[in-house]
Amino acid sequence: xxxxxxxxxxxxxxxxxxxxxxxxxxxxxxxxxxxxxxxxxxxxxxxxxxxxxxxxxxxxxxxxxxxxxxxxxxxxxxxxxxxxxxxxxxxxxxxxxxxxxxxxxxxxxxxxxxxxxxxxxxxxxxxxxxxxxxxxxxxxxxxxxxxxxxxxxxxxxxxxxxxxxxxxxxxxxxxxxxxxxxxxxxxxxxxxxxxxxxxxxxxxxxxxxxxxxxxxxx
Ligand code: FPP
Numbered sequence: 001x002x003x004x005x006x007x008x009x010x011x012x013x014x015x016x017x018x019x020x021x022x023x024x025x026x027x028x029x030x031x032x033x034x035x036x037x038x039x040x041x042x043x044x045x046x047x048x049x050x051x052x053x054x055x056x057x058x059x060x061x062x063x064x065x066x067x068x069x070x071x072x073x074x075x076x077x078x079x080x081x082x083x084x085x086x087x088x089x090x091x092x093x094x095x096x097x098x099x100x101x102x103x104x105x106x107x108x109x110x111x112x113x114x115x116x117x118x119x120x121x122x123x124x125x126x127x128x129x130x131x132x133x134x135x136x137x138x139x140x141x142x143x144x145x146x147x148x149x150x151x152x153x154x155x156x157x158x159x160x161x162x163x164x165x166x167x168x169x170x171x172x173x174x175x176x177x178x179x180x181x182x183x184x185x186x187x188x189x190x191x192x193x194x195x196x197x198x199x200x201x202x203x204x205x206x207x208x209x210x211x212x213x214x215x216x217x218x
Contacts, residue, residue, distance in 0.1 A: 002165030003189030016060045021191035032195035034113035041115050044173050048122035069103045080112030086151045087121035123175030160205050164190045
């Protein structure tokens with residue numbers, strides 16, 4: 001969801017306005033992708049490194065997330081969207097954890113699409129956590145069993161990664177899962193990211209010849 005801060009700055013508004021607008025984009029993009037048959041949308045909302053932002057910005061982001069969980073569940077249920085939250089819960093109090101669990105539980109019947117929100121998420125932390133799980137289990141793992149120990153266990157690897165906001169980097173997102181994802185970068189700032197643009201990206205993706213290391217026989 002990159003570009004919220006710059007979106008606000010361009011309008012001479014505080015960064016928090018950009019984040020507020022960015023939350024609206026989540027619904028717009030979810031509705032668009034699920035309407036064209038995508039089954040999973042994973043949003044990178046807050047990274048393990050984002051705790052290093054100024055205290056008031058962090059508090060604002062936590063507030064937006066809390067509000068989203070508190071007020072959006074009926075709308076998600078109505079649209080058939082299942083909510084799933086990935087990331088660490090270490091920094092959250094019990095009330096927040098209950099709110100997360102309750103939102104996920106209430107939407108678990110959603111069959112139109114799954115919206116994964118990564119909050120306090122880091123790809124490296126996730127891999128290390130999975131390694132520890134494997135070590136503790138005492139089992140030898142292969143790629144499939146290892147993947148099942150990640151927080152995304154049971155969720156297919158992403159076909160497409162889109163980064164908005166003009167930067168060309170992965171920033172610690174889904175590092176293990178991204179091995180064969182098709183990467184798209186757009187200068188559009190997240191609050192301006194439209195259903196139209198994501199449909200164009202999906203159309204571009206559909207033209208790709210995905211070989212997964214193989215060659216195509218004539
Ligand atoms: C990236 O833009 C955005 C973030 C780091 C935070 C996004 C999180 C939220 C809007 C709150 C979470 C709420 C829900 C409902 C999931 P940036 O601030 O890095 O933008 P910039 O690069 O233009 O400064």
